[in-house]
Amino acid sequence: MPYAFDPELAPYAELIPSVPLSEVIRRDGPPPDPALLAEIERRLPAYTPRREVTVEDRRVPGGAPLAGPGGARGEAPRETPGGAAGGAAGGAAGGAAGGAAGGAAGGAAGGAVGGAADGVLGGVPVRVFRPRAEGPLPAIIYLHGGGFVSGELDYFGVRCLRLADLVPAVVVAVDYRLAPEHPYPAALDDTFATLEWLTGAAGELGVDPDRIAAAGDSAGGNLATALALLTRDRGGPPLRFQFLDVPVTDDRLATPSMRAFTDTPMWNRPDAVLSWRYYLGGDGIAPPYAAPIRAADLSGLPPAFVAVCEFDPLRDEGIAYAQRLVQDGVPTELHLYPGAFHGAAIIADVALTRRMNADMVGALRRALHRTDD
Incomplete structure (x- = not known):
């Protein structure tokens, strides 16, 4: 169906390949068309930091299973009444284009970290972006999109460089394990292990452990707020803020936007159905740490910024989660961007996406550099 995309975004929507998620998870599948790949890379945004930002790939302790069948780390999940599961939302500013266009967006970030889907016997792979600035600095744990099944750190390098430089903050991008090889709660286990490491290594990294935010897009937005739930329920380590960009929050496929947007670029209902099936390891009702909108109580979570796009199947569940x-009682700022589609802020450099990225930087800067600190 036709969509009234922002005029500057429309050419990007036409360029994005339509690749079913069932093909994305074929790790040995055929490579993308080289000409298409070159055109996507040519159009991806670039970023030159205003200050020096060092980039280092590391492996941090953890990644061993922390969860039992009841939910992450074995807690009995607190559920709200809900319909049967299905799937409402996956991740994916990475999505199909993420695998195809990974390299260019990495730019200054350097080479790719090895995929966490290969396992975490040596720890959780992370990429640390450290700006030259007077410290101690706040920190941001960044969790990439990709429908829980894809996504490369290189593809999100521009965003992480921008945040490190402009917030400024130490940014730790997590190369968490991917479904279907590693279903829930593997990705959340890796995320929590990264937070524990970051808190413990705060002195070494020049980080203020009382000013750590979780941020992510799509599936990464799911993991960011799931981490906030988990740290609240476990009594720490504390988070100061959560930035949820087009977040996945609901597994039920029941919202008007999820029902309507069956062929939108970057993410659509068929992708969401498969994404939830892969992430949960089959069909069934998701626990609240997997589908955060199912949590009976969201009080006590850190303040939030929620961004949603007009032509995104995840739009309405993001709005519902913000509500x-x-x-x-959680201080929350909600932004809906007219004319935008899922993941637009990652792949395009136009007036609308520049405003979206500026809003992200501004929200994190306000939260992490408050004058009363």
Whole structure:
């Protein structure tokens, strides 16, 4: 169906290949068309930091299973009443284009980290972006999109460089394990292990452990707020803020936007159905740490910024999650971007996406550099 995309975004929507998620998970599948890949890379945004930012690939302790069948780390999940599971939302500013266009967006970030899907016997792979600035600095744990099944750190290098430089903050991008080889809660286990490491290594990294935010897009937005739930329920380590960009929050496929957007670029309902099936390891009702909107109580979570796009199947569940946060007393800022599609802020450099990225930087800067610190 036709969509009234922002005029500057429309050419990007036409360029994005339509690749079913069932093909994305074929790790040995055929490579993308070289000409298409070259055109995608040519159009991807670039970023030159204003200050020096060092980039280092590391492996941090953890990644061993922390969860039992009841939920992450074995807690009995607290559920709200809900319909049967299905899947409402996956991740994916990475999506099909993520695998195809990974290299160019990495730019200054250097070479790719080995995929966490290969296992975590040597720890969780992370990429650390450290700006030259007077410290101690706040830190941001960044969790990439990709429908829980794909996504490369290189593809999100521009975003991480921008945040490190402009917030400024130490940014730790997590190369968490991917489904279907590693279903829930593997990715959340890796995320929590990264937070524990970051808190413990704060002195070495020049980080203020009281000013750590979790941020992510799509599936990464799911992991960011799931991490906030988990740290609240476990009593720490504490988070100061959560930035949720087009987040996955609901596994039920029941919202109007999820029902309507069956062929939108970057993410659509068929992708969401498969994404949830792969992430949960089959069909079934998701626990709240997998589908955060199912949590009975969101009170006590850190303040949030939620961004949603007009032509995104995840739009309405993002709005609903922001409403739940507000109703439970969590300071929350909600932005809906007209004319935008899922993942537009990652892949395009136009007036609208520049505003989206500026809003992200501004929200994190306000949260992490408050004058009362």
